[in-house]
Amino acid sequence: MAAAGAYYVPHGTKWPIVGSFGMLFTLGGALVGVATILFMVFGWFGTVIRESVAGTFNKQVDTSFRMGMIWFIFSEVMFFAAFFGALFYARALSVPWIGGEGDGALTNFFLWKGYAPAWPTNGPSEIGGAFETMPAWGVPLLNTLILLSSGVTVTIAHHALRAGKRKELLVFLGLTVLLGATFLWYQAHEYMEAYTQMNLTLGSGVYGSTFFMLTGFHGLHVTLGTIMLIVIWLRCARGHFDRDHHFGFEAVAWYWHFVDVVWLGLFLFVYVL
Amino acid sequence: MTTLIIVAFLIVILYNLGAGLYYMMSDKGQTDRTLNALKRRIGLSVLLILLVILGIWLGIIKPHDLGR
Incomplete structure (x- = not known):
């Protein structure tokens, strides 16, 4: 010992x-x-x-856990920055280039003649065939509202923990888990609709691949976050946390806020703008 | 213009999210600074999405469609 x-x-x-x-x-x-x-x-x-x-x-071990969280989040930020970066690069630079903008005039003339740049696009070769885009005003908006509501409930749970209100903490943390699961259920349906009815697949050129890589990896993070929230709910129920000692809770609550902000970026840059 | 407003909102939201992480490291759960930063972050996010919904509804923001 x-x-x-x-x-x-x-x-x-x-x-x-x-x-x-x-x-x-x-x-x-x-x-x-x-x-x-x-x-x-x-x-x-x-x-x-x-x-x-x-x-x-002891306190030093506590600091180690907090440092671990920082590095984990750093890697997560870099991970999503890479995929958002790919989206911005394709939309703002490479698609206009092959359409002849900037110094891409000859590229367009010799290689992709007649291609008018647009977004969404699957490129001049129309990889994956004609597809429809997922309209923002439907399931994506509903999922945005669901995830934002879960951000509100997790904040109320956090407040309750700091105020020492156990029952409120468990109810609102439980609601957050349910909202997370509901989000995933709707996203699964959105994917099925995209594949079966809209011909929007991972192979639908640059739009399809960035769409599914971004929303898919985000969904994976929501799945992970929901599992972590369930574990934290069980730990709260067993009285593992009090108002001054709750790093596990705080880290997972913060992670949920992070996943929520990533979705905001996705909803705005993938579906709306 | 609408894009600029949205991006400005996102920057403030990201700042508050980051502040929450920073206070989690520095205050070690002893203060309400993390909680308050996260409250600002969710409040601003809800406000932003409500404004975007209003913008789409009024026709100021047009969600992209094929070939636009």
Whole structure:
């Protein structure tokens, strides 16, 4: 056991080797590998939660968790910046270039004659065939309102935690989970409609690929956020947090706000503008 | 012009989101600064979307369509 007040270092844990085997198993088949990795994630995080509740972590460990959050968010910001960057590059630069703007006059004349730049587009070769775009005034707007409402409910839950109102915290955190799940349900339907009725697919040129990469990875983040909110709801129900000690809650609540802001950017730049 | 207003809103929203993260690191859950920054961020986001809805409804903002 570590001395009181020292930086806690666990002595002996099986989770790293379980994770390593999980990665090895993905070579044989995704299902077994991913299942093993999920087992590792839940087991490892569960161990850390039990260590935290047992009071083994000092202030320095707390700072480490907060630093970990910063780096995680930094990588997330870079990740979405790359995809938003691809969207802006295609829309504002490369599509106008092949349409003859700027110094692209000869490119347009010799390679893409007659192509008039526009957005949305699947390019001069019309990769993926004719498609319809997803109108903003429908499911996307509904999903925006759902996600914004979940941002409001998570803020109310946060306020309740700081005010020491447990019941309010659980009710509004629970509502946030439900709103997140509803968002995902509508997005799945939007994708089915895009594929079956609008011929808007991942292969619909630059519009289709940026559309599905951005909204798809955002949806994945909503899925992850919803799972994290469920875990935090269970931890709140078990009384793991109080008004002064709630980093787990705060980090996940902040992550939910982050995912919400990414959607705002998506809704505005992919669907509306 | 509408794009500029929307981008200005997004910058202020991002600033408040970032401030929330910064206060999470510096105050370690002991103050309400993170919560208050996140309250400003959600308030501004709701206001922005309501304005966009109003803009589409009044025809000031036209969501893009094919070939436009």
